[in-house]
Amino acid sequence: MSEYILELKNITKIFSGGPALDDVDFSLKYGEVHSIIGENGAGKSTLIKIITGVYSLTSGKIIYEDKDTVWSSPIESINKGIAAIYQEPAIFPDLNIAENIFMGHQAYNKYTRKISWRSLYKKTDNLMKELNIDLNPKQKIRTLSLAERQMVEIAKALSIKSKIIIMDEPTSALSISESEKLFEIIAQLKNSGVSVIFISHRIEDIFRVTDRLTVLRDGKCIGTKDIEEVTKDDLIQMMVGRKVDNLYPKIEAEIKEEILSVKNLSKKGAFKDVNFSLHEGEILGLYGLIGSGRTELAKAIFGMDPYDSGEVFLEGQKLNRLTPSQAIENGIAYIPENRDEEGIILGMNLVSNISLPILRKISKFTWLDSEAEKELTNKFVDILEIKASGIDQKVMNLSGGNKQKVSLAKWLATKTKIFIFDEPTKGIDVGAKASVHRFISELAVKGNCVLMISSDLPEIIGMSDNILIMHEGLVTGFFSRAEANQEKILEAALSNINKTNGNTNG
Amino acid sequence: MMDMVKKNNRFKSVFSRWETMLFLIFIIFNILMSFTTPYYLNAQSILDMTFIFMEKGLVALIMTLIIITGNIDLSVASTMSLSSVVMAVSFQSGINIWVSVLLGMLAGTFCGFLNGFIITRLSLPSMIITLATFSFYRGISYVILGDKAVSGFTEKFTYLGQGYIGSTKIPFPLVVFIVLAIVFSLVxxxxxMGRMxxxxxxxxxxxxxxxxxxxxxxxxxFTLSGFISSFAAMFLTARIGNTRPNLATGFELEIITIVILGGVMISGGIGTMPGVIISIFLIGTIRYGLGLNNIPGQIMLIISGALLILSILINNIVKNFSKLKPLRQ
Structure with missing residues (x-):
């Protein structure tokens, strides 16, 4: 028996558009965590789909447990022990944990065909113990957090005796503590001999869990390395193919007078007594775990979800509760975390998306001015280096990073002075990340102010002039760039010990 | 070489457009029909046939806008009935016919406003609200007029639905429709506003x-939908010369059928005005052609149902086989 449970040799996959994978080698040892990394479009998904049998090979060879294998269907690969867990698990929300885990392979009485519930719950209990998860098997999936749902998926994979578990971006929607829990479970899986293929854009996570990693770029295998052999910078260079000088290109900007200030802002069930102020040239980082009320706060300031009490001042003038269109009039823009649902219009082209907030102004009387729209679009496509086949391309066909740039571009034509970014680089690749960061930094230098919400700690520390931390709706910390470090921020984000001295700024 | 490819693509994309397909079906149908009866290709009867579907055509214009926003208005026919009844009752009680028309249209516009108000204020789905007002408005018509009918309108009023422009043979409603169709296409x-x-x-x-x-x-x-519906109701009342509470029964589904057949996506975002206009004329000529061939009107229901299924099928086939752009947004 070789040391590898799975080996892929000279895998090539050609789609009508061209090769998606070109002569890729990949190997997975028994009981190892192996990361596949690469920018969006590097071929990670294609490789996973080949491993799970969703795609057939154009050429190459799959060796699974020392045997040449050709998957006839994805179901065959599942039955042979390869399970994939996706970012947002496909689960039946109104059934309970045990029912979900054993969906499709419940034990039942041979004659009456009645499900033997007792053994079902007992088996689930055992699985939970094995994974160290503290959940009641009878709990409905609907009541679980995303992180807990992923754990249910892992339990499900174990229930069918999976030997390989593929995790596609499992941590992108999780908070730090949830991710930690997931890493513990991954360590347990490893100990029991299960191999894990781990895909993530978060380089910190990769260093946290991985034994070996394979880098893909433009459908080619750049190399497979032990994690000890590489540094973060090596990794980024391998992924991007050029040296990314700096992932957080923060330019020092002069911080001038106060533009926006928020006093005792409260919204029931979301946030309470929030105070902060935002200055010209400042990037204020807002860090908090999911459920800390940070997104609700941003939406309240922008007018998407009104706040209950408190005051917002713009350049000293008190603002009434705004609607988004009034907020835009007042120079506030919100670039949402939930980009596809709230930021851009997937079915429309770049022109229509970018001109949307100023459509009325760019029109002559009531008539659309297509020349002016084109000019505007071309300008921002150039400035933000948006990669598209043309300005007529529908936004749904762009990559995540480019979608994010479109979501940003539409505000640059407005007279926006206050930019609120909610998770500006979530789920986008390293190259795009650096350019979004550079752009945010330039916005501040030009005298705008930026409120940047993020759960990416290095991003918060790397980009912010001042950092505001929220926990369960309360401000629990405020640090200047000089005094901030990971430990302090995490401590404030996980508890509310600091809340008394946390609400003044500047 | 690139130019050739481009030209080829443009050629293909014109042919993959639903409007083009629809127009071809329209032409083919007319050619076939002209063989079945010598009376078909008669300029005057072709012009006259437009009388019978202009009311639906008018409402289809505003319905197109509503469906493109991802909404629907199921209450249009009930609104037509209610505004016609209000007009008729006012006229019967001795009010000047044009003031009555104004009152009828006010009533219809208010119906539309009420739909829009409930939908936007309470953030409820338009499908449910207009389904409710669909029976609500119709019910009020029955309460007001019972099982009676009102007729005997003045000749000046019936001109709306039966008259020709000056001494020409061009129907007045057709001209009104063309003007509004151009306005709606431009909008x-x-x-x-259209982009939004x-x-x-x-x-x-x-x-x-x-x-x-x-x-x-x-x-x-939605307010405009009430307005246009009541406007169309006046043409319909003038054409048939009387009002009953069951006026325009079933029109809402025919109108929605026309819009969908015209290439508008029921979920919103996709569709064009030219497509819907061709669809209006296609459905109209089918009805006219069948009438000339002595095929009863009920058959029309079967045909429009079949056409709707067929249109969606063809649309899918065209899209899948050529792998070209779907309908223009």
Missing amino acids: LHKTF IYAIGWNENSCFASGIPVKKIKLIL
């Missing part, structure tokens, strides 16, 4: 977050 395809209508159909949340007055636009469209 949808050339103004920022498409955008709302794709993604209401993103529009709201981009400062588009989503609720205001919806309110305007």
Whole structure:
């Protein structure tokens, strides 16, 4: 028996558009965590789909447990022990944990065909113990957090005796503590001999869990390395193919007078007594775990979800509760975390998306001015280096990073002075990340102010002039760039010990 | 070489457009029909046939805008009935016919406004609300008029639905329709309002977050729908010369059928005014052709149902086989 449970040799996959994978080698040892990394479009998904049998090979060879294998269907690969867990698990929300885990392979009485519930719950209990998860098997999936749902998926994979578990971006929607829990479970899986293929854009996570990693770029295998052999910078260079000088290109900007200030802002069930102020040239980082009320706060300031009490001042003038269109009039823009649902219009082209907030102004009387729209679009496509086949391309066909740039571009034509970014680089690749960061930094230098919400700690520390931390709706910390470090921020984000001295700024 | 490819693509994309397909079906149908009866290709009867479907055509124009925003108005026919009844009752009680018409149209416009108000204020789905007002408005018509009918309108009023322009043989309603069709096409395809209508159909949340007055636009469209419906109701009443509470029964589904057949996506965001206009004329000529061939009107129901299924099938086949752009947004 070789040391590898799975080996892929000279895998090539050609789609009508061209090769998606070109002569890729990949190997997975028994009981190892192996990361596949690469920018969006590097071929990670294609490789996973080949491993799970969703795609057939154009050429190459799959060796699974020392045997040449050709998957006839994805179901065959599942039955042979390869399970994939996706970012947002496909689960039946109104059934309970045990029912979900054993969906499709419940034990039942041979004659009456009645499900033997007792053994079902007992088996689930055992699985939970094995994974160290503290959940009641009878709990409905609907009541679980995303992180807990992923754990249910892992339990499900174990229930069918999976030997390989593929995790596609499992941590992108999780908070730090949830991710930690997931890493513990991954360590347990490893100990029991299960191999894990781990895909993530978060380089910190990769260093946290991985034994070996394979880098893909433009459908080619750049190399497979032990994690000890590489540094973060090596990794980024391998992924991007050029040296990314700096992932957080923060330019020092002069911080001038106060533009926006928020006093005792409260919204029931979301946030309470929030105070902060935002200055010209400042990037204020807002860090908090999911459920800390940070997104609700941003939406309240922008007018998407009104706040209950408190005051917002713009350049000293008190603002009434705004609607988004009034907020835009007042120079506030919100670039949402939930980009596809709230930021851009997937079915429309770049022109229509970018001109949307100023459509009325760019029109002559009531008539659309297509020349002016084109000019505007071309300008921002150039400035933000948006990669598209043309300005007529529908936004749904762009990559995540480019979608994010479109979501940003539409505000640059407005007279926006206050930019609120909610998770500006979530789920986008390293190259795009650096350019979004550079752009945010330039916005501040030009005298705008930026409120940047993020759960990416290095991003918060790397980009912010001042950092505001929220926990369960309360401000629990405020640090200047000089005094901030990971430990302090995490401590404030996980508890509310600091809340008394946390609400003044500047 | 590149130019050739481009030209080829443009050629293909014109042919993959639903409007083109629809227009071809329209032409082919007319050629076939002209063989079945010598009376078909008669300029005057072709012009005269437009009398019978202009009312639906008018309402289809505003319905197109509403469906493109991802909404629907099921109450249009009931609104037509109610505004016609209000007009007739006013006229019967001795009010001047044109003042009565105004009252009828006010009633219809208010019906539309009420739809829009409930939908936008309470954030409820238009499908449910207009399904409720569909029976509500019709019910009020029955309460007002019972099982009676009102007729005996003045000749000046019946001109609306039966008259010709001056001494020519061009029907008055056709001219009104053409003018409104041009206005609606310009609004949808050339103004920022039209762009916003498409955008709302794709993604209401993103529009709201981009400062588009989503609720205001919806309110305007539903109010306009009431207005156009009552406007069409006057033409219909004038054409048939009397009013009953069951006026225009079933029109809402025929109108929605016309719009969908015209290439408008029921989920919103996709569709064009020219497509719907061709569809209006196609359905109209089918009815006319069948009538000339002595095929009873009920058969029309079967045909429009079949056509709707067929249209969606063809649309899918065209899209799948040529792998070209879907309908223009």
